[in-house]
Amino acid sequence: MKKAVTMVLVLCIVSVVCACALFHQHTWKEATCTEPKTCTGCGETEGEALGHTWVDASCTEPKTCSACGATEGEALGHTWADATCTEPKTCTVCGATEGEVLGHSWKNATCTKPKTCSVCGATEGETLGHIWKNATCTEPKKCIRCGATAGKALGHTTTTGVCSRCGKDFGKWTKGSYVDEFKEETGEYFAANIDYIEGTFSNSATNGSKLYVQVIADKEDVAFMLYEYGRNQVKNANSRYNDKYNITMKDSAGRKTSLTGTIYCGGDRLFIDDQYTTKVLEALKGTGSVSFYIVMSDRTTTTYLFTVECSNFSKIYATVIK
Secondary structure, three states, X not given: OHHHHHHHHHHHHHHHHHHHHHOOOOOEEOOOOOXXXXXXXXXXXXXXXXXXXXXXOOOOOOEEEOOOOOEEOOOOOOOEEXXXXXXXXXXXXXXXXXXXXXXXXXXXXXXXXXXXXXXXXXXXXXXXXXXXXXXXXXXXXXXXXXXOEEOOOOOOOOOOOEOOOOOOEOOOEEEEEEEOOOOOEEEEEEEEEOOOEEEEEEOOOOOOEEEEEEEEEOOOOEEEEEEEOOOEEOOOOOOOOOEEEEEEEEOOOOOEEEEXXXXXXXXXXXXXXXXXHHHHHHHHOOOOEEEEEEEEOOOOOOEEEEEEEOOOHHHHHHHHOO
16 A cells, blocks of 8 residues: 555656746746746746846945845945034035025125125125225325225415414424523413524534524514534523623625624523614514524634524514513
């Protein structure tokens, strides 16, 4: 009985194998990426596996077979470009974004620049434009908003009198006040040159050396304070005798007048003698300049030469004698 069963099984198997060998049909499984065409009945194969059709890896996906979905390796990952004023953080490979734009950091418009982003340089609107203040004698045309300048200062209309444009007084003379022993003003005034007048002096020891002169004119007197070498004041140290001087004055018209002057005992200034004071004042009240050549009477080698600019003397002196 057992032999009969065994023989039946063998015959069945042989029949199936013979049938697959003859027919192989509703029985082939098509080839895949990794398997060749295969008979599902007997396992026989035909041809080769198809092989993977790879799609390169991307920022978010590994290398992938487009046919079967198999993967290999890892995703590349994003290559990020930082966010800007107008763009969020962005992948330079695939264009993916993350986060938000930074937004502009605006600087206000100026006279010469529009509203501008300090980060990226983008602009918006227009420049404000300058608001010009006209040039003056001492300042060029100037923008009152930003301080920019254009052109040059106009310059004063004079250097010796009063500027007709701005009213600045370029006169050489000023008004001063006498003070008492307590350094308090006495109510008596004088006109004096603002800056020392430069001249020259000569004597037995020097010739043409530097001389500084201060002129003082009040209601009654005109006097010269003389400084040899620009520092040593000429004085009369004698307690008994006055020092006398012969003076030649040349006015702005070139006219010469002979005068006399005195440095009194213990004095520190040369006074024009009373009879000539008016002539000197009248010359100084004119225009142009007045020159003085002074010779010491008893020592004729001692001489002083200087020129006084009249400038605004007349105007200042008028306030002295009011």
